[in-house]
Amino acid sequence: MRNNQKRIILFLTILLTACILSGCWDTNESERMVYVQGIGVDYNGLRYTIYIQIVNTSLTAKSEVRGDITSTKVVVGHASGKTLNEAAFNLYASIQRRLFWGHLSFIVFSEQALKKGDIRATIDRFDRYRETRYSLNLYATKEPLSEVLKSVPPLSLAPSLSKLGDPRATYEQRSFIRPLDMREFLIAINEPPHEAIIPYIRLAKNTWETETTKTNPLIEFAGVAALTKNGLKLMAPFKNIKGLRWMNKDFKREELSLTNELSHVSLIVWKLKPKKKTIVKNGQIQFQLSLDVTASLSEIVKPEQLTKIEKESEKLIKAQILATYLEGLKHHVDIFRLSEEAYRKNVKAWKEIEQNGKVPLTKESLQKITVTVKVKQGEKQKLRPTI
Structure with missing residues (x-):
């Protein structure tokens, strides 16, 4: 009798343990879900419109594995609503399977949405959702969002390898x-000068071709958009903000074509050491910018003195930095984040003159710009024309 009781207890224990361990009842099969790669946010004055880019995940596998089931790379859906959340749920009404947001990698804002200040609502919406991450890349555009999200990489590359999904590859x-x-954006707008700069993108429509026809328009970085938590302050093309790249601590590589009598000379800049210095004088804060540049000679048609090339490069870079600073001033944007430098280095002086976290900047606030260029090599050849 006692043995039977023991057996019953052991059986019930094993049965209960099996019930506890069977934790796959609510599992979603990966091939039965739809994966969101990117979204677009627009506003027409009355309603929000959300665009969702759905990717074909079979393209990320090898062709012999996926069997080329379909050649469709992306599908773009859209819906509208009084709020972003309502627009998203209106889109759920027509989706065929559960949307998975864990692979969301970028958000594109229209110019109208940024002017409305919708970046606050968007960030709040996706920051609260458990599947999304802080590594979302942020972009601004004037192009139709449906066309932007339908732009895919050529040569059958996976949509996740697009310029929007993986911008560091070309950077x-x-x-x-x-x-x-998104993480860097939140840091930037919560610290002086409470502004953030994101890439402004557009469609390059006549750049690439195949042997039979032109390819679909591809994404290109065309400039920058300067934002606060309340909306858009500046959207500038590259030609107006060329100096911004020279004050970037994460700089990797860039080209510099000289002008005037040295227009046949081109350099590759591959190392920068930008520095900002805060000077407090008579209750005013001024700034000095210094830049050490290391470059290689990339193109030269006729012999030129190396010192002349370096001096002309210094003048050109200095002019671009000043022009970019003045472009920011026109739109009340601290484009080089000088207010943050004052906040870090002399918070006492910063507190005395700051206005909403920013140092009031004028043309005279930028006291001095010093640029030193050193051309160290000529790539595979010497520092003279090949022919």
Whole structure:
């Protein structure tokens, strides 16, 4: 009798343990879910419109494994609502499977959405959702969002390898505009000068072709958008903010073409050491910028003195930095984040004159710009024309 009781107790224990361990009842099969790669946010004055880019995950596998089931790379859906959340739920009404947001890698804002200040609502919406991450890249555009999200990489590359999804790949080769993710954005707007700069993108429509036809428009970085938590302050093309790249501590590589009589000379800049100095005088804060540049000679058609090339490069970089600073002043943007430098180095002086976290900047606030260029090599050849 006692043995039977023991057996019953042991059986019930094993049965209960099996019930506890069977934790896969609510599992979603990966092939039965739809994966969101990117979203776009627009505003037309009355309603929000959210665009969702859904990726074909079979393209991320090898062709012999996926069997080329479909050649469709992305599908873009959209819906509108009084709020972003309502727009998203209106889109759920027509989706065929559960949307998975864990692979979301970028958000594109239209110019109208940024002017409305919708970046606050968007960040709050996706910051609260458990599947999304702080590594989302942020972009601004004037292009139709449906066209932007339908732009995919050529040569059957996976959509996750697009310029929007993986901007660091091309940034290593050309440090034109520094990508900014959501974590960095939140840090920037919560510290002086309470502004953040994100890439402004557009569609390059006639740049690439195949042997039979032109390819679809591809994404290119065209400039920057300067934002506060309340909205857009500046959207500038690259030609107006060329000096921004030279004050970037994360700089990797960039090209510099000289002008005037040295227009046949081109340099590759591959190392920068930017420095900002705060000077407090008579209750005013001024700044000095210094820059050490290391470059290689990339192109030269006729012989030129190396010292002349270096001096002309210094003048050109200095002029670009000053022009970029003045462009920021026109729109009340501290484009080089000089207010943060004052806050870090002399918080007492910063507290005395700051206005909403920013140091009031004028043309005279930038006291001096010093640029030193050193051309160290000529790539595979010497520092003279090949022919």
